[in-house]
Amino acid sequence: MLLYRDGYFIQALEGEEDVVMDLFRKIERDTRHSNVIIAHKESITERSFDEWSMGYKNISGVDLSKYPEYRDYEEFSPEYFVNNPSRDVSLLNSFYDEINF
Numbered sequence: 001m002l003l004y005r006d007g008y009f010i011q012a013l014e015g016e017e018d019v020v021m022d023l024f025r026k027i028e029r030d031t032r033h034s035n036v037i038i039a040h041k042e043s044i045t046e047r048s049f050d051e052w053s054m055g056y057k058n059i060s061g062v063d064l065s066k067y068p069e070y071r072d073y074e075e076f077s078p079e080y081f082v083n084n085p086s087r088d089v090s091l092l093n094s095f096y097d098e099i100n101f
Contacts, residue, residue, distance in 0.1 A: 039081035
C-alpha cells in the first residue's frame with residue numbers, strides 16, 4: 001500500500017520480516033528516494049493488504065478531516081508519523097477500500 005501527498009510517500013510493507021527488511025534496504029538504497037525511515041514496525045498475525053501486491057493513491061488535496069482519525073491532522077510528514085506511530089496504518093487503511101484495481 002502506497003500513498004502520496006505533499007512530496008512524501010508512506011508505504012506499508014507486509015510479509016516475512018527478512019523479506020520485508022531486504023525490500024526496505026533496496027528502497028533505502030534507491031537514489032530516487034531520500035530520507036527513508038521506518039515510522040512504524042510491528043509483528044502481525046494477519047496481513048492487512050493481502051488481496052493485492054501494491055495499491056497506490058495520490059491524496060494531495062484530499063481533506064483528511066473527513067476521516068475521524070485525522071481530525072487533528074497537521075501535516076503529512078515523516079515526523080508526524082514517527083510521533084504518531086499508529087496513524088500510518090490508520091491512514092493506509094482509510095484508503096484501502098477506495099482504491100480500485
